[in-house]
Amino acid sequence: MMNPVFLRRSQKIILPPAGTLTKRLPADRSVLAALLKNIESLGYTFSAQLTLAAESLNQEQMVTLYETILPVLQKILGAHVQHRPMYPNFPDEVMEASEVELYLNAVLHYTHGLLPNTEVKKRPLSLDHKKLKVIDLGTEQQFTQMMRSLAGANGSLSDEDKADLATALTYIPDIDDILPDEIPYKENAAWIASVLLTQKRASTERLSRYFRTATDVLRLAAGLSGLDTSLYWAKRIPQLTQPFQNIYNMNQGMNVQVTPDQQTAPVYHFRKFKRAERRFLLGLLEKTSQPLEDMVLYRELWKRLGEILHPGEMRNQYPHAFEAFTRLRREKHIPTFRSEVEQGLYHRDAAVIARLASRPGELARRLDLLLRSQPQAAEEILNSFNSVISQIAVPLLLQLMAHFKHRNEHRDYRVFFPKGNMGKAVAIYNHLPSLNTAWSAEIVQQIEKELRTRFADRPALGRVYIDPVLAKVPVPFSQRSASQSLRPLPRGSRVAMPSGETVRLFCWWTNLRTGEKNQRRVDVDLSLVLMDEDWNPVETLAFYNLKESYGVHSGDITDAGKEGASEFIDLHIQAVREATKARYAMMQVACFTGQAFAELPECFAGFMMRTYSQTGKIYDPRTVETRFDLTVEAQQAVPLALDLEKREMIWMDAVLKNRSFAITAEQNMSGMQLLGHAFADLHKTTLIELFTLHGESRGTLVDSIEEADTVFAMEEGITPYHTDVILSEYL
Template sequence: MRNIIYLRRNRKLIVQPGQHRLPQKYIATAMKNMEYLGFTFSKPLMEVLQTMSVDEFLGMYQQLVQDLKSLVGEHVNFKPMYPNFPQQVMIARDAELYVNAILHYVTLELPEHAPMERIPLLDQVDLEIIDLGNPEDFTQIIRNLIQAKVSISESEKEDIEWVIETYDDLSTVLPGEIPLKENVGFVVGALLKYEKANIKLIGKYMKTATDVLRLAVALSGGDVSLAANTKFRKFKRAERRLLLDLLEQCGNRVEDMLRHKNRWIRLGEILHPAEYKNKYDGCKEAFDILRNNKPYETFGGKVENALRDKDTLLAVDILKDRAGEFARRLDHLLRINEDFSPVIEKFAEIAVHVSTPVLLQVMAHFSHRNERHELRTFFPKGNVAKAIAIPNTLPDIATEACETIVQTCKNTLMNRFSELPPLGDVYVDARLRQYVMPFSQRSASKALRTIVRGSRLEMPEGDTIRFFLWWKEGKVDGIYTGRVDIDLSAVMYDEHWQYIEHISYTNLRSAKYKAAHSGDITSAPSGACEFIDIDIPSVVKYGGRYIVASLNSFTEQPYCDLPECFAGWMMRKHPNSGEVFEPSSVVDRIDIAADTRIAIPVILDLVEREVIWCDLALQMHPNYYNNVEGNQKGMVLMGKAMTSLTKPNLYDLFMLHAVSRGRIVEHADSAQTVFSVNEGVTPFELSKIMAEFIA
């Protein structure tokens, strides 16, 4: 399991050197076979593999191939309705396509087709290198995830939990501090689950009443971000005492508990603090205030009253003791008073106490504050990847104020980063401007590459992009899904987001462009798949620019209730060569497992030849059926939001580190530290970025 996680996260393997001499033909054969999947070995890894016995190597290789197949999607059988796609669809008569579809809808059987000869794959693929790793590096990855200052995804939590369950000695894994409160609840919950915790160990992590609430949520299998309500389970007496002990040691209990009043009241009904006559007096008092609505003036209430009265000076005076809250309300404070000087001066005083993630977001926000984008886009907290886009009606703020705030953030960050170890000569790739900083990964899906929502990835060479979808129906937690029909669609828009055409089960091929669908399969007891091919030059030639790829659960099951569902895309220079699904040409693959019925994995900008990573769940407001035609309004809104998104980028982050900790050079070859898309520290090493650079 350790190598499975290591391979997925860093494309590395831990292999212990042996005392043997493996015949070279075994490594050569393995590497040749792995080319089919798009991977190869690095020289250091080959050198260690050569010291293994034949049996050891074969055991390692068989597991590796299985893991690589799962990464790219080759672990399942791809059998589209038209196996000779795309040529078969393009040359078929309309009547033939119509009759085949009707027969399948009635019988659920696929039409029989005589096989057509397919020439071998002509595309030349850049192989991804699997490198040699070590236990210390793997442990550091997990430690980085635990001490990240931003939220992490469910797959990252699964990896942390496996380590907590498996490792006997967690001293090298657990940091002295867990900065993010969500991670505190999850990690401590896992420690308790596997009986590897005591009050001394976990007490240092639990500092507020909300920390205790998150722990109770984690122990109940709920959402530690607190974005969704949790039904608390019945706790054992020892667990109740532990939660009350932790709550009793927290300062400022009442105000913290009032933020989540109703949840605390429900939790109090389970904890029963009144049962303990001579203990937990602080807890009893807090629950009494909550249950009986006794008056209690909170910090938040004072701030809201001041803002409501537009008393900026009073609001600033209250907020100055909570730097992070001050920074988050900075825009509001500047909007309610034309005299911005007192606000900016106080922010300059307290900026040193604001966390790095918040400073970076404030800096990016005010750098683009007066740009007149049509929409403001937000990603709400929670485990489902939703985006909210609203009209941008914010009034402008004085340019001088924005520039001063940006400079204050930069100076504070550079002073902070300058205390970190030096980087020497540093190269920063300008393409990193297209990659968003990882501030919120809690709703990110498991994927071939870990990418931050809103990032723009360059398309590889080739004129045809091929989307793919695979899903399966069956039993999940003992409950049968029933028939499952997931539809793959691609909608084309011009540069102004005016609809041009779509490719879906209702329109298998374009009348204008070179675009085709592999056929609509409506049941998947053994798994089913769909493909869409789009020829990029043919769309651009006639005014097309954006393509939104979408998945619609026609039979209404949410993706989280399916045994398996994933999607992705390939870039093909010769679409009729090779098999329909060629694993070596897979650029990205993403698991679709959110509690939603509509998903938008990516949006394409064909003019810029960029893939905009979305990983979004779209709310369903169809006219009748859950299909692409019924969700046009939502897709256009999300398309406009994601293509105009302004978020802090990795180039700005790494440049701050470069200026503060090293000397900038123009070429990667002459640098000691490289930040780039393809080498050195890359945008896909999120655990490293979150722990070491957003710190």
């Protein structure tokens, strides 16, 4: 179970130790040769060490290795399915067809569901030559350390990260090999604990150390109920709509208004807990300090949890928890630290500065607002910040550093990424007033000084090389809603496109497999929007405009059937630059039949770089640069844009809001433009800034890879794709 995860994440495989190999028939070397030949067609090969080790396997073990590696590589490259475009001899067939032919084919297709009756021509062999990726020999210790890094990540995990970590938590014999002493990111701690408790692989005593606040306990209750421990959904909970009925309710017979949306509200509810689980949750709550203050933040959610935990039944064992639930129900207005701070900020009360300093994280988050609202107290504010800076978490300091570095630069938009599986990027006009540049500079200087001090206490890195291209890759603070991808990157990353003349976009999907037959049809549309320097639309390649002199669409398939369907778009970079004023090309994938991508059994997309678009297979996995699953709770996704001038991919992993039946790229052009502007104005802490702080504090920076002991680069050493290492060891 470990090898598929290890291969996908690190391009490594664990083989049985030589001492455990049985004396059955040695493997026929032709099996190994066949395996290497097959994976070569996917763009991979074995290292010399792995090849030699594999030769020692017996026949049964070799077959197991074959059956493990090939499906994993096919899946991550999108080669595990058949790709059948509407025009099977794409792209030539579409480019050579007249407008009359294309129109008549469209009429027959949309009216009668008929596809072009074309004989598939034999295509010339591929002339594209790509450097093979090397699969190496790994160890169980390396795999376990990778999983331990994931568990100790100081940032949210993606769904793929969680699935991989769940595999490790299930199958690694000793969970103490995976669990760190501290899990700094609390939603991760709650999720990990819920997995282990559900599988009965850890005691409550072992896990109690990870829960210190009431919100930590609420996250755990959510995780045990199969709910997202980030609690992004909590604000969707409507107010209580009926009196509580159990005999331990603290205010029986409470009158509550019934809201009109009671029946249509999304269902988010806690499951019924066993008595031992209730004792555990109430016991954790009992040990927290000032639980009521945190409980007020999620008042409605705590009311529902209280109905299940029955705190009145155990009031003698957990009196503080019982009192918190009682006050939460009976008292309408409960004074808290946050409410006092809000009042102080509103009235511009100087006393709020000292109040915030008692909670360093809150002071850090309100620092800009404090300086704007009370400029006369700037010296006191900055002194307070400097006095507590050592107590502020590294991720927050890094985000503050980026904010104040770029504070007075001209930006049209401010961009935020809300919690949840929406892939949503919220862009608002930037109305922030200017701030004294000296204040911003002092804050940045103090943060850098503090981070260098902290990092200097970590193990030495020796001579450090940092690839300059990492200046275009943000630090992966949050991977919560990141799409599962061949090469996962943080939103806003800019990565150089490889050599090649033609970009080939692709998407594949399948119909629903359950429900009424007449409601299983799924129609996914692939579009490419060309935009100029200022993100104004130039032209669109889509099902309603199949070809231009510089690009071509493979045709609109409106029913994926049982076997699935594909759409492709080819864009010739030099030709489009010569023929138009386009600088950017934005990819849009939309579900025309109205289902959210999260509802589909499978849907993925990506792009290849092709030098000779007419040669080789239409879908050549060796040329796939990125492949990602579309699983967001939305009907329209904008995964990426291409900067055709700089030959860079801009990773967006965003969605567009639906507007009735306006589902095509052309009908959502304003949303596409807004996304383009938003990502152009995005300023986040980059990996080169983070690694430079580490390199200067823990070693000596050098100018070449050859002389380095520690390498930070796109393809060597610690890369942006090692999110587990970055989140656990560098944040």
